[in-house]
Amino acid sequence: MAEILAQKDALEPACRLLAAGEPVAIPTETVYGLAADATDGEAVARIFEAKGRPRFNPLIAHVADMEMARRIAVFSPLAERLAESFWPGPLTLVLPHRENYGIHPLVTAGLDTIALRCPQGFGREVIARLGRPLAAPSANISGRVTGTTAQAVNASLGDRIRLVVDGGPAKVGLESTIIKVLGDELTLLRPGGLAVEEIERLTGEAVKRGATGVQAPGMLASHYAPHTGIRLDAAEVRPGEALLAFGPDRALGAENAAKMLNLSPAGDLREAAANLFAHLSALDAAGCQTIAVEPVPRHGLGEAINDRLTRAAAPRE
Known part of the structure; x- marks a missing residue:
């Protein structure tokens, strides 16, 4: 090492x-x-x-x-x-x-x-x-x-x-x-x-979205991915799944998750951003088939958090 x-x-x-x-x-x-x-x-x-x-x-x-x-x-x-x-x-x-x-x-x-x-x-x-x-x-x-x-x-x-x-x-x-x-x-x-x-x-200028092609790092469809599959915007936790939680309210069946980590119990997007990759890695190590991810707001830093989660959940190349 x-x-x-x-x-x-x-x-x-x-x-x-x-x-x-x-x-x-x-x-x-x-x-x-x-x-x-x-x-x-x-x-x-x-x-x-x-x-x-x-x-x-x-x-x-x-x-x-x-x-x-x-x-x-x-x-x-x-x-x-x-x-x-x-x-x-x-x-x-x-x-x-x-x-x-x-x-x-x-x-x-x-x-x-x-x-x-x-x-x-x-x-x-x-x-x-x-x-x-x-x-x-x-x-x-x-x-x-x-x-x-x-x-x-x-x-x-x-x-x-x-x-x-x-x-x-x-x-x-x-x-x-x-x-x-x-x-x-x-x-x-x-x-x-x-x-x-x-x-x-x-x-005072609007920032355009929707850029295509690989013009910069982080634009590949599949990226930031753990070995474990990811299921986004989960309203319930299925048997054997790990749970990546956000905020104070839990998905249905969260108490049965094989392992749960919360990006921010208070729903703070800055705290969630700081915890995202470390929590994904820890849940990946739990050996579950899937990581269910509770919804994260898409404003502010939530835009970047959702971008990383979407690319992590994309089909692997």
Whole structure:
């Protein structure tokens, strides 16, 4: 298994491995990322190999600040406003990349745009120390449940990488919201840890939904999936099922669930988002045939929670 180091002791070891082209699992405020030097094709290829990720699925390039970001992508005034308001934080912007943008083409999967994010905490610190952007998809086997703790990451990828940096449980618990900015037009490519309503309030612009194709990470129909099947919007619990609950009111027959975990007994969507992947993993380990999921509201962070649950429940590819 990989070595696990507390983030207070991990900056120099992580930078040494990253500079040598090795991927390192690092904490961010959203989820744990499997990071590698985004300018080094062999390093990026090791991400795809470790995750078993299809190479047509683009990656996010993580930057330390706006200076680094502007060297890579073209920022419209609207994109500048979004970055100034929500970076560092759980927002990824998909923008046209510059002609000589310095990122390896494996990161963009051949697209003429690039996904950029400035993370909080250790992720930003290691990028600044390294002096290069990091490609960093979620630190898990491709298509499976995202890791929100160092222990979950080590269980998934520990035999494929050398170092996991432990920053404790991820604060947000969902991947970043991805917004494509084309002039004054905003399109949601993936709901995530920043509610779309916050973006609309800031900009006064409606964010379009319904994007198609793989323009950014997290757009595959089947994704974030446990091994156990998932049944959504469950009004009752069937014999032998596990139950992923939400709020104070229970589905019919909940007392007979083989195992039950509640995303948020108080019905708090922020708490539910932070618990989603850890609870899915724990119920997956219970060995039931199906996980029944109680309805979760679709407003605010509920949009992202339902997106993850829908993709987790989709037919497996």
